Amino acid sequence: MTQLRKMMLEELQRRNYSQQTTKAYLRTIWEFAKYFHRSPDQLGPEHIREFQAHLFRERKLSGNSVAQRTAALRFLFVKTLKRSYMLEQIPFPKVPLRLPTILSPEEVTRLIEAAPNLLYRTILMTLYSTGIRRAELVQLKAADIDKELMQVHIHEGKGKRDRNVPLSPKLLEALREYWRWMKPATYVFPGVVEGRRVDAPISDKVVWHACRVAAKHAGIRKRVHPHTLRHSFATHLLEAGADLPTIQKLLGHSDIRDTTIYLHLSRKHLTAVANPLDEIPVSSTATVRGKVKRVRK
Numbered sequence: 672m673t674q675l676r677k678m679m680l681e682e683l684q685r686r687n688y689s690q691q692t693t694k695a696y697l698r699t700i701w702e703f704a705k706y707f708h709r710s711p712d713q714l715g716p717e718h719i720r721e722f723q724a725h726l727f728r729e730r731k732l733s734g735n736s737v738a739q740r741t742a743a744l745r746f747l748f749v750k751t752l753k754r755s756y757m758l759e760q761i762p763f764p765k766v767p768l769r770l771p772t773i774l775s776p777e778e779v780t781r782l783i784e785a786a787p788n789l790l791y792r793t794i795l796m797t798l799y800s801t802g803i804r805r806a807e808l809v810q811l812k813a814a815d816i817d818k819e820l821m822q823v824h825i826h827e828g829k830g831k832r833d834r835n836v837p838l839s840p841k842l843l844e845a846l847r848e849y850w851r852w853m854k855p856a857t858y859v860f861p862g863v864v865e866g867r868r869v870d871a872p873i874s875d876k877v878v879w880h881a882c883r884v885a886a887k888h889a890g891i892r893k894r895v896h897p898h899t900l901r902h903s904f905a906t907h908l909l910e911a912g913a914d915l916p917t918i919q920k921l922l923g924h925s926d927i928r929d930t931t932i933y934l935h936l937s938r939k940h941l942t943a944v945a946n947p948l949d950e951i952p953v954s955s956t957a958t959v960r961g962k963v964k965r966v967r968k
Contacts, residue, residue: 675712676700679751686750687831691806699743712752716760719744723764734766771902772893773936779903782882785889791881793849794860798878798897800842802904802922804829805879805897809872811859816846828923836921902936910939 679700683693703722704711726732726740745761748754774782779799786792797808807828815824821838828834846859855861860873878897886895893899905918919930934940 673710675710675751679747682751683746689827689829689831695739696743696746699740700747702740703744711747716757719748719761727764734764737764738766768932770932770935772895772899773903773906774891774893774895774899776907778889778891778893779900779907781889782885782891782895786881786885787888789849789852790860791885793845794878794881795885795900796842796845797859798882798900799904800839801825801836802901802908803836804901804923805875808878808897809858809860809875812857813855813859816843816859818843825923830923830925832923832925834920834923902933905930905933906936909933909937 676697680693680697683696688696700711703714703718706722706725707714707718722744723737723741726737732740741761741763745758748757748761783792783795783799786795794808797803797811798805801823803811803823803825807825810827811823811825815826816838817824818838821840821843822835823838825834825836853861856870858870858872860877861868862871862873862877863869864871875897882895882897882899886893901922905922908918908921909915915927915930915934918933919927922930924930
């Protein structure tokens with residue numbers, strides 16, 4: 672481990688960044704150094720500008736992906752190397768607002784019913800019933816399923832924040848059936864090492880695979896991944912009458928602006944507002960005379 676990598680790792684740890692973020696940041700700095708074949712502390716704004724352009728132009732990364740790598744570069748130069756004057760020279764790229772894909776309740780039903788085994792079915796039901804993130808799901812422990820309070824305790828979610836979400840009676844019934852079959856010890860969804868079930872978190876790749884396989888079997892052509900069920904959970908809650916602050920707490924969003932995107936996805940909310948054209952006394956188009964003649968070529 673180089674001295675610079677050690678410094679950055681210590682800076683991330685003392686600020687209590689998550690393991691996932693720490694790994695991603697260190698990976699970005701390694702890519703940055705590899706691209707220029709030099710130590711990052713010998714590089715400056717012009718190198719950052721070239722690297723960001725490379726990420727867009729050659730690697731064809733999305734705005735969100737480049738923004739994540741920009742955050743890592745900012746951390747290196749501003750927090751680790753104490754070059755605060757460089758902050759304005761490491762701009763975040765403009766990220767277009769793209770609405771996430773959601774499933775209708777009917778599609779969620781088909782997805783769950785199409786799961787090829789009990790493990791995949793229980794994973795899908797847990798994702799949809801709790802709105803839990805993929806990284807939180809794999810860390811979910813048996814002790815987090817509170818049958819007395821009918822809650823699921825999610826510990827150290829994104830931003831190291833704990834939260835509780837309601838435990839659906841239907842999910843509890845499914846978990847009991849799954850429990851009798853899997854008999855997990857610590858983790859609700861234990862992993863596999865060398866072909867043997869072990870008391871360790873399941874790989875998040877299995878969670879991805881569960882979504883893809885079930886979607887294929889269900890004939891759903893949309894790109895379905897774990898976050899699709901989280902988005903569907905939030906949108907369906909909104910359509911059922913839940914308010915945004917409640918959904919914010921259930922999702923573990925630190926900023927309610929992240930939750931307002933579901934207003935764009937809710938058909939109920941979009942169609943509930945009267946269109947201004949319908950509110951003004953415009954005569955029927957059928958009565959209009961003097962239509963423009965078609966030009967013959």
